Structures are given as C-alpha cells and as structure tokens.
Amino acid sequence: RTYEHISNINKLFLNNFSSTKEHSEHGQVKHENFLNNTLQYGENSQNGSTNNLKNGKYNMYVSEGNVNINEEKYKDNNISSNNTQYNNNSSNSGSLNDEGPLWKEHIDDVVNENKKKKMNRFYLDSQATTMIDPRVLDKMLPYMTYIYGNAHSRNHFFGWESEKAVEDARTNLLNLINGKNNKEIIFTSGATESNNLALIGICTYYNKLNKQKNHIITSQIEHKCILQTCRFLQTKGFEVTYLKPDTNGLVKLDDIKNSIKDNTIMASFIFVNNEIGVIQDIENIGNLCKEKNILFHTDASQAAGKVPIDVQKMNIDLMSMSGHKLYGPKGIGALYIKRKKPNIRLNALIHGGGQERGLRSGTLPTHLIVGFGEAAKVCSLEMNRDEKKVRYFFNYVKDYLTKHLDYIVFNGCQINRYYGNMNISFLFVEGESLLMSLNEIALSSGSACTSSTLEPSYVLRSIGISEDIAHTSIRIGFNRFTTFFEVQQLCIN
Numbered sequence: 252r253t254y255e256h257i258s259n260i261n262k263l264f265l266n267n268f269s270s271t272k273e274h275s276e277h278g279q280v281k282h283e284n285f286l287n288n289t290l291q292y293g294e295n296s297q298n299g300s301t302n303n304l305k306n307g308k309y310n311m312y313v314s315e316g317n318v319n320i321n322e323e324k325y326k327d328n329n330i331s332s333n334n335t336q337y338n339n340n341s342s343n344s345g346s347l348n349d350e351g352p353l354w355k356e357h358i359d360d361v362v363n364e365n366k367k368k369k370m371n372r373f374y375l376d377s378q379a380t381t382m383i384d385p386r387v388l389d390k391m392l393p394y395m396t397y398i399y400g401n402a403h404s405r406n407h408f409f410g411w412e413s414e415k416a417v418e419d420a421r422t423n424l425l426n427l428i429n430g431k432n433n434k435e436i437i438f439t440s441g442a443t444e445s446n447n448l449a450l451i452g453i454c455t456y457y458n459k460l461n462k463q464k465n466h467i468i469t470s471q472i473e474h475k476c477i478l479q480t481c482r483f484l485q486t487k488g489f490e491v492t493y494l495k496p497d498t499n500g501l502v503k504l505d506d507i508k509n510s511i512k513d514n515t516i517m518a519s520f521i522f523v524n525n526e527i528g529v530i531q532d533i534e535n536i537g538n539l540c541k542e543k544n545i546l547f548h549t550d551a552s553q554a555a556g557k558v559p560i561d562v563q564k565m566n567i568d569l570m571s572m573s574g575h576k577l578y579g580p581k582g583i584g585a586l587y588i589k590r591k592k593p594n595i596r597l598n599a600l601i602h603g604g605g606q607e608r609g610l611r612s613g614t615l616p617t618h619l620i621v622g623f624g625e626a627a628k629v630c631s632l633e634m635n636r637d638e639k640k641v642r643y644f645f646n647y648v649k650d651y652l653t654k655h656l657d658y659i660v661f662n663g664c665q666i667n668r669y670y671g672n673m674n675i676s677f678l679f680v681e682g683e684s685l686l687m688s689l690n691e692i693a694l695s696s697g698s699a700c701t702s703s704t705l706e707p708s709y710v711l712r713s714i715g716i717s718e719d720i721a722h723t724s725i726r727i728g729f730n731r732f733t734t735f736f737e738v739q740q741l742c743i744n
Contacts, residue, residue: 423628448611520550527662530554537565571585583620645673
C-alpha cells in the first residue's frame with residue numbers, strides 16, 4: 252500500500268504543483284525535498300499492501316490452508332467487481348524514478364516480515380469496529396494532502412472543491428438508505444453524538460412547545476449511548492419506558508402500542524443489536540409510530556451498509572449512522588432527519604458557526620466525510636455479496652461447534668438477524684477466561700463500550716439468560732475481509 256500511495260501522491264503532487272514556485276509562505280520548499288521525505292517515510296512504514304486485498308488474496312474463496320469448500324456455491328455471479336471506478340492496476344500506478352519494482356520488493360519484504368510476527372492473529376470483533384476499506388482510504392488521501400479547503404469557504408475554488416466532495420458524500424449516504432434530499436443528512440462525530448442529538452434535540456424542542464409532551468419509549472437492550480441519554484433526560488423531568496424484549500431479543504409490537512400515551516414524543520429502537528445481532532421489526536414499528544403520530548428514531552450504526560434500509564418504506568423519521576462500522580474512518584457519523592410536513596424540528600447541542608443547517612456547528616472534517624461517503628458507496632455495491640459471505644461463515648461455525656461441543660447456546664433470534672454477529676454461551680466456561688486463552692484471536696464478551704467491566708451483559712440478562720450463563724458468552728464478528736482460513740482456525744482453537 253505504501254508503494255502504491257507514494258506513487259499516486261507523486262503523480263498528484265507533480266500534476267497539481269509543477270508550476271508552483273520553489274518557495275512558499277512557510278519558507279523554501281523544493282519538490283525534490285518533498286519527494287525524498289515521502290520516500291523516507293515510506294521506508295520506515297510497516298503497512299501492509301493493498302494489492303493483496305485488491306487482487307483477492309484475502310478473498311473468502313482463497314485459503315491459506317487446506318480447506319474443502321464449494322466455491323461456486325457461495326460466489327455471487329450477479330455482482331461484478333469489474334467496476335472501472337474500483338479497479339486498480341498496480342502496473343499503472345507509476346514508479347519512483349527507475350527503481351519502482353525494487354522499491355516494491357523492499358516494501359513486500361517489510362510486509363512479509365510483519366506477517367510473520369502476526370501470522371496467528373485474527374480479527375473477529377467486527378461489531379467494535381471494522382477495517383477501513385482500501386478503496387475508502389484511496390478516496391480520502393487527496394483530502395488529507397493537497398485538497399485542504401474549508402467546505403464553508405464560499406469565496407474561492409479550494410472551498411468549492413471541498414464543498415462538492417461533502418455534498419457527494421451526502422448523496423452516497425442517501426442512496427444507501429433511499430433518502431430523498433441532501434439536507435436530510437447531518438454530519439456528526441459518530442453514532443453516539445447522533446443519538447444524543449436525536450433524543451435530546453427532539454425531546455427538548457417539543458417539550459418546550461408543549462410541557463405535557465415528555466414521554467419516550469425505548470427498549471432495555473439499546474446501546475449504552477441511548478440508555479445513558481434516556482437516563483439523562485429522566486433527570487430533566489422526562490418519562491422513559493424501557494420495554495423488555497422476548498427471549499429472542501425482539502421487542503413485541505403490542506408492547507410498543509400499549510406503551511404509547513398522549514404525552515409520548517418519540518420512540519427509539521436499535522435496528523441491529525450490537526451484542527446479539529438481532530434485527531428488530533423496524534418497518535412495522537415505523538408504521539405504528541406514523542399511525543400514532545409520534546416520531547420514530549432508530550440507531551442503525553450496526554445496520555447501515557450491512558442490511559437493506561429504506562427510510563421511506565420503513566417510515567423512519569430519524570436514524571443514526573457511524574462511519575467506522577461500515578469500513579469507513581473513525582470520528583465521523585451522521586444523523587438522518589426526514590424532510591416532511593410538518594417539519595421535524597430539534598435543538599442543537601453544539602453551537603457556533605451554524606454549519607449543518609445550524610444543527611451541528613464546527614468545521615467539517617472533509618477527509619472523514621469523503622471516506623464515510625465512499626464507504627457507503629462501496630456498501631451499496633457489495634452489500635449482497637458481503638451478506639452471503641458472513642452468512643456462510645455464521646452457518647459454518649454454528650454447524651462445526653454444534654457437532655463438536657455439547658454445552659453451547661446460541662443467543663438471540665437465529666432467523667431475524669445480521670449474520671455477521673454471533674453470540675455464543677459456552678456453559679461452564681467463564682467467558683473472560685476463554686478470551687484470554689484465545690489471545691491471538693480478537694473476540695469480545697460484549698459491547699466494546701462495556702468491555703472494561705466484568706459485569707455480565709445487560710443485553711443477555713434482559714432476554715432472560717441467567718447471570719452465570721451470561722458470564723460464559725463471547726461475541727464473534729465476521730466482516731468483508733474475514734477469510735475462511737481465519738474462521739477455520741477459530742473453530743479448531
């Protein structure tokens with residue numbers, strides 16, 4: 252990757268700045284010095300090579316071990332990876348002077364040495380975060396180097412260029428969820444901020460209009476940022492109903508209907524649960540909320556880019572999303588706010604320059620937004636293939652463990668779920684001890700936000716699992732870049 256990006260940076264730099272003087276406001280700067288410094292940085296880098304991913308070396312159908320798998324059965328012939336936008340031929344990426352192949356060979360030596368050190372380390376904690384897709388990183392790089400204008404600088408080309416990139420990213424996100432207007436996307440620092448803005452912003456605004464409107468409905472198995480925000484609102488005089496799910500982790504529609512009162516402002520339910528992977532009946536919940544004339548918010552940070560979302564069909568009024576959960580960068584998220592009549596209004600949490608229609612002030616991080624938008628675009632193209640891949644891994648691990656182990660329980664509904672999330676209880680084996688014994692495999696015993704505590708998962712306790720069994724649970728997360736070899740090694744270990 253280092254070799255390829257250095258070549259791209261060189262070309263971009265020379266193309267855009269070849270006519271520039273040798274001096275700048277910061278002092279004397281020469282092109283040769285820039286290139287030499289870049290080269291020196293690359294020599295000290297130990298990053299892996301993108302070519303492995305782009306050429307399919309880590310494709311699910313290519314194993315580093317002896318694996319018996321029917322390749323044709325799981326390949327998706329209807330989805331082509333031959334999109335010219337994403338095809339990258341390393342032979343066209345340029346070279347450094349006349350020593351490109353030698354330089355690439357040196358980088359490969361560094362990569363191979365690094366792989367030897369990490370050859371037995373596998374990442375299977377994809378609900379905590381996902382690896383940034385190399386195509387996303389490629390798209391971000393120009394906005395981290397020479398396209399550095401402020402998207403709100405309206406008086407010159409640098410600002411216009413960044414503004415266009417931001418609007419293109421909004422469009423990509425809208426296309427992913429079937430939104431209708433670019434103004435429906437508000438960029439934030441992540442799903443936590445989006446959830447806070449949705450709940451606090453909505454509740455405080457409508458409560459100010461009508462003091463009697465002070466009731467919120469949610470579930471006991473929401474992410475911590477929803478639960479803690481609701482508890483904060485309770486300290487401000489709001490009433491919150493926490494619905495208990497059934498043993499499959501699903502909230503019953505009748506329970507929601509019976510909880511709606513005259514003073515109810517909104518309901519908020521997680522789309523895909525971050526611990527057990529269960530998918531709530533979002534469409535019917537949205538229809539119910541529309542019928543009862545209350546706002547409906549969903550935390551879709553674990554769903555966006557992984558399962559199909561149609562905010563129109565599902566009657567979703569507000570939806571939170573996160574960049575690093577769908578192979579994008581960390582530090583960027585979004586809140587979808589449907590434009591309808593009457594308009595949905597909410598109070599801002601951060602005040603300042605009035606960016607994002609006054610709802611989220613602060614200079615926009617263009618490079619993060621571009622990465623988020625590109626990640627959404629890639630997910631739109633490859634979601635079906637990704638889903639088939641993680642579904643196969645889920646079923647393979649489930650069949651293997653069921654065959655070889657007696658005392659195991661698969662938590663959460665096994666049908667209405669995202670198959671990249673697997674939660675298993677290994678009876679009579681303490682979960683933390685199991686994780687320590689598998690220290691070369693990145694797994695977790697629950698949400699990353701609560702992984703520092705030894706308390707049993709509140710999600711598992713809420714669906715009726717005893718404290719002892721909850722302590723024996725681990726969560727496995729498959730993703731786009733998980734290999735069959737890694738899944739096989741997980742089962743063997």
